[in-house]
Amino acid sequence: MKTARLEAFSDGVIAIIITIMVLELKVPEGETLHALGGMWPKFFSYVLSFIYVGIYWNNHHHLMTATDRINGSILWANLHLLFWLSLIPVATGWAGESDFAAAPTSLYGLTLLMAATAYWILQKVIIIEHGRDSALGRALDRDIKGNSSLVIYAAAIGLAFVKPWIACGLYVLVALIWLVPDQRIERLLKKSARD
Numbered sequence: 001m002k003t004a005r006l007e008a009f010s011d012g013v014i015a016i017i018i019t020i021m022v023l024e025l026k027v028p029e030g031e032t033l034h035a036l037g038g039m040w041p042k043f044f045s046y047v048l049s050f051i052y053v054g055i056y057w058n059n060h061h062h063l064m065t066a067t068d069r070i071n072g073s074i075l076w077a078n079l080h081l082l083f084w085l086s087l088i089p090v091a092t093g094w095a096g097e098s099d100f101a102a103a104p105t106s107l108y109g110l111t112l113l114m115a116a117t118a119y120w121i122l123q124k125v126i127i128i129e130h131g132r133d134s135a136l137g138r139a140l141d142r143d144i145k146g147n148s149s150l151v152i153y154a155a156a157i158g159l160a161f162v163k164p165w166i167a168c169g170l171y172v173l174v175a176l177i178w179l180v181p182d183q184r185i186e187r188l189l190k191k192s193a194r195d
Contacts, residue, residue, distance in 0.1 A: 001069060001070045001071065002069065002070070003064045003067050003069075003070055006064065006070055006074070006075060006078055007060075007061070007064050010060060010064075010078060010082060011057070013082045013085070013086065014053060014056070014057045014060075014082075014085065017053055017085055017086055017088060017089060018050060018053055020089040021046055021049055021050065021053075021088070021089045021092055021093075022046065024042070024046070024089065024092070024093045024096075025039075025042060025043065025046055026042075041095075041096045041097075041098075041099045041100055042093075042096035042097065043096075044096070044168075045092045045093075045095045045096035045100075045108070046092060046096065048092075048168075048171060048172065048175060049088050049089070049091075049092040051175050051179075052088065052112065052115075052175055053085065053088060055175065055178045055179065056081075056085060056115065056119065058181050059119070059178070059181055059182050059185075060081075060119075062181050062182060062185045062186065062189065063122070063123065063126070063182075063185060065185075065189060066135075066136050066139070066185050066188050066189055067126050067130070067136065068130065068136075069129065069130075070126075070129070071129055073125045073128070073129070074122070074125050074126055074129060077118070077121050077122040077125040077126075078122055080118045080121060080122070081115065081118040081119055081121075081122050083118070084111060084114040084115035084117075084118050085115050087111050087114075088111055088112075088115070090111075091104070091107050091108040091110075091111040091112075092108065094107065094108070095107070095108040100164045100165070100168060101164065102160050102161045102164055103160075103161075105160040105164040105167050105168065106157050106158075106160035106161060106167070108160075108171070109153050109156045109157040109160060109167055109170075109171060110157055112153050112171060112174070113150065113153035113154060113157065116146070116149050116150055116153060117150065119146075120143070120146055120150070123140050123143075123146075127140055135188055135191075136185075136188065139184045139185060139187065139188040140184060140185075145177055145178065145182070148177070149174045149177065149178070152170050152173060152174050153170075153171075153174065155170065156170035156171060
């Protein structure tokens with residue numbers, strides 16, 4: 001099977017996730033800029049989540065571009081990823097509404113951890129289909145960014161109960177790490193374009 005249908009479905013789900021998140025933002029009460037002051041936690045959680053969903057969309061696109069074929073296992077692994085991504089609006093809303101209290105901040109991190117784990121699983125299932133010796137298998141062999149992200153998320157989940165702002169800082173750190181798309185796949189795509 002080709003990847004087009006999986007990509008189109010994933011793009012649609014991701015667009016809906018972003019739409020749900022923005023609908024959670026309400027118009028400020030009042031007519032002055034001071035009215036915006038109380039919205040900063042909601043706005044911060046929205047911006048961070050928007051960036052995360054954008055990062056997943058971007059890297060998912062690159063991964064699918066480098067993927068020659070899919071099978072049922074890949075379809076299910078992709079649905080697993082979309083499930084965790086679909087929970088981001090709930091975690092985002094709760095974290096923002098609570099002014100980043102400990103439990104909501106921890107749940108936000110758990111959602112990010114599970115989405116990252118699901119993406120890792122998707123990569124592994126694609127490698128199994130293409131073979132470890134394939135160009136994609138070799139490109140994804142070492143995953144320093146992915147593995148370090150999982151560790152940072154796990155630390156942030158626990159730290160949310162100590163100092164939620166530290167956990168938020170770690171979530172921002174992981175987002176910054178991933179703002180540049182996965183260079184391993186970028187190099188693979190450039191190489192195949194030259195060949």
